[in-house]
Amino acid sequence: MVSNFRQQEILELARKEGKVTVDGLAEIYDVTVQTIRRDLSELAETGRLERVHGGAVIPSGVVNIVYNERRRLNEDGKRAIAAACAASIPDGASVFMNIGTTTEAVARELLDHENLLVVTNNLNIANTLAANHSCEIILTGGVLRRADGGLVGGLTAEMVKQFKFDFSVLGCSAIDEDGDLLDFDGQEILVSRSAIQRSRNIMVVADHHKFQRKAPLTICSLADVTVLFTDGALPDKLVGDCQKWGTDIVNV
Amino acid sequence: MVSNFRQQEILELARKEGKVTVDGLAEIYDVTVQTIRRDLSELAETGRLERVHGGAVIPSGVVNIVYNERRRLNEDGKRAIAAACAASIPDGASVFMNIGTTTEAVARELLDHENLLVVTNNLNIANTLAANHSCEIILTGGVLRRADGGLVGGLTAEMVKQFKFDFSVLGCSAIDEDGDLLDFDGQEILVSRSAIQRSRNIMVVADHHKFQRKAPLTICSLADVTVLFTDGALPDKLVGDCQKWGTDIVNV
DNA sequence: GAACGAATGTTCGTATTTGTTCGTTTTTGA
DNA sequence: TCAAAAACGAACAAATACGAACATTCGTTC
Numbered sequence: 189m190v191s192n193f194r195q196q197e198i199l200e201l202a203r204k205e206g207k208v209t210v211d212g213l214a215e216i217y218d219v220t221v222q223t224i225r226r227d228l229s230e231l232a233e234t235g236r237l238e239r240v241h242g243g244a245v246i247p248s249g250v251v252n253i254v255y256n257e258r259r260r261l262n263e264d265g266k267r268a269i270a271a272a273c274a275a276s277i278p279d280g281a282s283v284f285m286n287i288g289t290t291t292e293a294v295a296r297e298l299l300d301h302e303n304l305l306v307v308t309n310n311l312n313i314a315n316t317l318a319a320n321h322s323c324e325i326i327l328t329g330g331v332l333r334r335a336d337g338g339l340v341g342g343l344t345a346e347m348v349k350q351f352k353f354d355f356s357v358l359g360c361s362a363i364d365e366d367g368d369l370l371d372f373d374g375q376e377i378l379v380s381r382s383a384i385q386r387s388r389n390i391m392v393v394a395d396h397h398k399f400q401r402k403a404p405l406t407i408c409s410l411a412d413v414t415v416l417f418t419d420g421a422l423p424d425k426l427v428g429d430c431q432k433w434g435t436d437i438v439n440v
Numbered sequence: 441m442v443s444n445f446r447q448q449e450i451l452e453l454a455r456k457e458g459k460v461t462v463d464g465l466a467e468i469y470d471v472t473v474q475t476i477r478r479d480l481s482e483l484a485e486t487g488r489l490e491r492v493h494g495g496a497v498i499p500s501g502v503v504n505i506v507y508n509e510r511r512r513l514n515e516d517g518k519r520a521i522a523a524a525c526a527a528s529i530p531d532g533a534s535v536f537m538n539i540g541t542t543t544e545a546v547a548r549e550l551l552d553h554e555n556l557l558v559v560t561n562n563l564n565i566a567n568t569l570a571a572n573h574s575c576e577i578i579l580t581g582g583v584l585r586r587a588d589g590g591l592v593g594g595l596t597a598e599m600v601k602q603f604k605f606d607f608s609v610l611g612c613s614a615i616d617e618d619g620d621l622l623d624f625d626g627q628e629i630l631v632s633r634s635a636i637q638r639s640r641n642i643m644v645v646a647d648h649h650k651f652q653r654k655a656p657l658t659i660c661s662l663a664d665v666t667v668l669f670t671d672g673a674l675p676d677k678l679v680g681d682c683q684k685w686g687t688d689i690v691n692v
Numbered sequence: 693g694a695a696c697g698a699a700t701g702t703t704c705g706t707a708t709t710t711g712t713t714c715g716t717t718t719t720t721g722a
Numbered sequence: 723t724c725a726a727a728a729a730c731g732a733a734c735a736a737a738t739a740c741g742a743a744c745a746t747t748c749g750t751t752c
Contacts, residue, residue: 192699207445210739220701225740235573240444241708241739247571296487311566314584316487319499327591329581329599332566339579347581347595444709462729472711477730493718493729693752700747707740717730722723 194219195227202237202246209243265395265419268440270294273357273393273417276438279303281354284383285313287338287376288359290393292316298323307351309344309379312337326351328379338376345378349386356380356387362401363394367410367429370403380407389414396420410435446471447479454489454498461495510541517647517671520692522546525609525645525669528690531555533606536635537565539590539628540611542645544568550575559603561596561631564589578603580631592627600634608632608639614653615646619662619681622655632659641666648672662687 194217202208213224232239238247269290274297277283282305283298285291295313298304302322308314309328317323328347330339358380362370369392371377384390390413399422410416410426411433419440422430430437442448446469454460465476480496483489489496521542526549529535534557535550537543547565550556554574560566561580569575580599582591610632614622621644623629636642642665651674662668662678663685671692674682682689 207448209445221739222702222741223700226700229741238442240442240448243445245442245445245448299487311563311579314563315567318584318586319487319490321586325584326593327563327579327581327584329579329595332570332577332579334570334573339581341578343581343599473729474712474731475710478710481731696749696751698747698749700745702745703743705740705742707738709736709738711736712734713732715730715732717728719728720726722725 192227195231198227198231198244199236202244207240207243207245208237212243265440266290266293266393267297269393269395269417269419270297272438272440273391273415274298274301276391276415277301277304277355277357281305282307282351284308284348284351284353284356284387285310286356286358286380286383287336288393290395291357291359294357294393307348307353309339309348310337311339340373340375342375344375345382348379348382351386353383353387355389355391356383357391357393358383358407359393360398360407361403363392363398363410364402365423365426367426367433369407369410369413371405371407372403374405377405377407384408384412391415391417393417399423409433443482444479446476447483450479450496451483451488454496459492459495459497460489464495513541514647514649514671517692518542518545518645519549521645521647521669521671522549524690524692525643525667526550526553528643528667529553529556529607529609533557534559534603536560536600536603536605536608536610536639537562538608538610538632538635539588540645542647543609543611546609546645559600559605561591561600562589563591590628592625594627596627597630597634600631601638603638605635605639607641607643608635609643609645610635610659611645612650612659613655615644615650615662616654617675617678619678619685621659621662621665623657623659624655626657629657629659636660636664643667643669645669651675661685 198208198213210221210224214221228237228239228244231237232244235247237244270293273294279302285295285306285308287310292312295316299320304323306317306323307326309330311332314325314327317325328339328344330341330344333340360369361372364370392413396419410430413435415436415438417438450460450465462473462476466473480489480491484491487499490499522545525546531554537547537558537560539562544564547568551572556575558569558575559578561582563584566577566579569577580591580596582593582596585592612621613624616622644665648671662682665687667688667690669690
């Protein structure tokens with residue numbers, strides 16, 4: 189589904205060479221760089237190429253473009269949240285981590301921890317933490333979802349139930365004003381709930397955007413959570429509720 | 441997600457050479473060392489490289505050095521075997537693939553196939569085939585073994601039993617003169633056997649070195665196999681046996 | 693042949709990347 | 723252990739690439 193003959197050829201060229209340049213293509217086809225940019229933008233939008241400064245390369249890896257963009261959203265905030273969360277996980281702990289860009293940030297901050305046991309349904313986290321040699325990594329089985337590197341399917345929740353964790357590090361799609369953790373994905377909710385059941389400490393990582401979003405399904409309430417790590421002010425009412433519930437809030 | 445051409449190539453170079461130097465790269469790309477430092481910093485930040493004074497090395501990641509060397513052993517032979525094997529797998533097939541450098545080579549040859557369903561306990565295969573967008577990938581759960589990117593543990597075999605495959609693509613540690621497929625790892629044997637039970641066609645990929653090696657545990661006999669793909673002459677006796685058993689031999 | 697739409701070219705303000713400089717940190721070798 | 727050399731990263735300026743908006747060209751349709 190390319191909108192012109194150039195795009196088809198650009199794709200072939202990129203596959204053969206591994207990359208294409210804006211200037212090079214402009215010369216080949218004798219058009220302006222702007223036209224080539226339009227072609228590359230379209231190809232990148234549909235995920236066929238990955239745009240880089242000066243040209244484009246073949247897309248690599250598990251995860252699609254949208255997710256990568258989401259990963260960049262409030263990157264610094266997520267890193268700060270992740271650092272705080274990682275700091276409160278001691279060496280030797282057993283940890284569950286679910287799907288999400290913020291939990292992935294936590295994984296990166298855990299690279300220097302020692303003797304962790306990490307169970308996850310997130311392929312990206314497994315790939316990241318593989319660099320930490322003292323960390324035992326257990327992947328749940330499931331269908332690989334390219335959208336976010338998640339492993340989904342009925343068996344995942346069952347597998348999680350076999351463990352007992354010191355910590356669950358959970359991300360979610362949204363948190364509403366009542367303090368309910370929300371998500372879009374029904375199966376992922378089952379996984380998160382199983383993890384909550386089997387964990388001594390529930391850590392939720394959520395940047396301030398999550399308080400402005402909505403999602404249809406409830407994972408649990410902040411009342412069930414041990415600590416919430418975030419990077420923005422919560423509504424006053426929620427702060428009060430958390431105090432009542434005994435839910436700690438760490439605001440980085 | 442790389443932000444420029446260099447980074448992509450730096451990664452490839454690092455994977456090939458095991459390391460890259462700041463000065464060397466600056467010379468190759470005819471840019472200042474500062475620019476290279478920025479590239480390496482970015483790659484290190486996302487965990488793709490590990491920064492060292494004067495350059496960078498590949499992170500001690502999913503797969504250890506020994507395995508990488510094994511992967512290079514008879515690389516061309518394995519690719520030829522893999523190409524033949526992939527050629528006899530039709531689009532739309534359901535396939536199981538186990539741990540092993542040769543099965544990984546098959547995965548690379550399957551990148552252009554369409555609508556495959558691939559079940560595997562090999563993280564490397566999942567990462568490779570993720571680039572094939574029309575391929576559904578199912579990972580078995582299990583403990584990540586860094587030695588070879590395998591997912592091992594009691595649950596893997598159970599999970600495999602839930603499927604029915606058109607093809608199993610199996611590697612093994614050795615094949616002895618009686619035609620028995622051998623392996624070092626007890627759990628992996630259980631996985632392979634489960635796959636064999638549940639597959640309409642068993643394809644074994646094994647380069648000629650496998651006929652000179654020994655391993656303690658038996659997976660099954662070549663009599664149970666549909667096709668053997670290899671790149672060297674088999675002992676005459678074994679050729680005769682295979683004819684008797686109805687096991688095809690494809691010698692590339 | 694006039695009206696239209698798609699593709700491309702042109703212009704311009706913005707964003708990103710790169711080179712340069714300089715003070716600090718790490719490595720090396722005595 | 724100490725000093726020189728090398729490598730490093732931060733900060734700033736220059737060069738380059740970028741995308742949006744608008745103009746132009748060319749083929750179609752009425």
